Amino acid sequence: MPMTVGEVIALPAVQRGAPEVLSAQRWDEPIRWVHSSDLADLSSLLQGGELVLTTGAALARAPRTYLRGLADAGALGVVVEVGTQVVELPPGAGGIADELGLALVVLHRAVRFVDITEAVHRRIVAEQYEEVAFDRRVHETFTDLSMKRASLTGIVDAAARMLDEPVVLEDLSHQAVAVSTGIAADLLEDWERRSRRSPGRGGNAEPWTVTGVGPRSQQWGRLVVPRAPADVQRTTMVLERAAAALAMHRMIEQDRTGLQQQAQSGLIDDVLRGRITEERDVAARAQALGLRRCAQYFPAVVRATRPPLSADPVADHRRNVAFLDAVAHTVTAAGHSGLFSRRADAEVGMILALKDSRSVERALAALGDRLRDEVCRVDGVTTSVLALGPPAEQITDAVAGLSEAAHIAEVASALRPGERSFFRASDVRLRGLLSLLRDDERVQRFAETELRAVLFDESTAVPSNLAVLREYLRLAGNKAALAQRLHMSRPALYKRLAAIRDALGVDLDDGESMTSLHVALMIVDAAAGERSR
Structure with a gap:
């Protein structure tokens, strides 16, 4: 973060000068640079946001003119060293500075201005270098993800790791279609309602950082950090780069499955593969997906x-x-x-x-x-x-x-x-299992062997022996119910069953024989059903 006026005054190099604060205006504002000069008019040398170091001669001669010139040039304040000079500031200097919105600090002991400027500039340059390095890392990361055609979740995860913040990608109906790994379930609780109150939606907005995804006139989603981030500027920058990567992903994948369906399929896959095991986390993501x-x-x-x-x-x-x-x-x-x-x-x-x-x-x-x-x-x-x-x-x-x-x-x-x-x-x-196995040669051979005598029965009796056997097995050998079902007298039925028994060579009253014949009939029926489709 940039240094503020107050942080500069708190530096050891400044504290050695026994500082006295005459005006605390602009105290918490970040400075752009520190400028050291005794010129009476600095207006042509300043760009705004500077803290001026001076020995105070010009300030002592015409305090209002000097301070107004600094204020008009955009300076934040003045640090005056009087420790080695026979200079006395007019009594109203602090009031003038306060009136013009400038910080004014007097150092009562001698200090080396170069020590102050070095300490401040070193920190400013270091922070600027860190920002440049971070910006480059962000650019390289999302460019690499785009080249590798990373998934939605992969891009969202990369943004979350850079920010050390939870990140959510939602569609226009406020369904959370991708969330960063390890996101707390309570952040996804009642997502749709809370998202509608987030920045850009008016009303009692959530303190979230939000970036639209897609061209301005055709946005199809939003990237969200669902809490107040530690660094809003850095968070916004990362979300914008991630949004660009997501937009490219969308263009590449636009002919494939829809955004929400990809997210739903990804959640099911995460559970099946054990990447998410806590029911609360799964439920939060599932409900955020509708x-x-x-x-x-x-x-x-x-x-x-x-x-x-x-x-x-x-x-x-x-x-x-x-x-x-x-x-x-x-x-x-x-x-x-x-x-x-x-x-x-x-x-x-x-x-x-x-x-x-x-x-x-x-x-x-x-x-x-x-x-x-x-x-x-x-x-x-x-x-x-x-x-x-x-x-x-x-x-x-x-x-x-x-x-x-x-x-x-x-x-x-x-x-x-x-x-x-x-x-x-x-x-x-069992019927379903046999239907799956009906094309197996061994299964077909078993059915043919079991039922050969009735499958190739050429008698003209009505019903056929195959139909009688089917109903007999379906009724679990209940002959009285079978006679009623087939509208046959019992003597005639018993005669037919005896003929079937002799033709097949098995005891129709034996439980294992009945099971074997019933399975064979199911196989034949399944094959006949497939041929008739």
């Missing part, structure tokens, strides 16, 4: 079925971005909130907070239907499924449940979703 607080959060995955990837990776990427946008828009339009992340091709993971926790099943069913309708508008998407992992009270636990939701989505995609709006683990179970 996720509402609720009693329980649902890990969910939306998986689409579409043709294989093309030879154009850019087109595939844009379709995935469009798919992510469609999912996020549908969830938001339904009144819910969430964090969204692209997990794989045609697969979006999300942490879902429902708007009404009192009717969860109804809300999920409605959301599943809307998602199925909306995402099919994305080019190439034919069908989709919504899969849910176990609900969790904490966001970190919900993020951990995304892997289970992804597994359920994969299994559900292998089934024929039919009219189901969403899937949980209880909805896929």
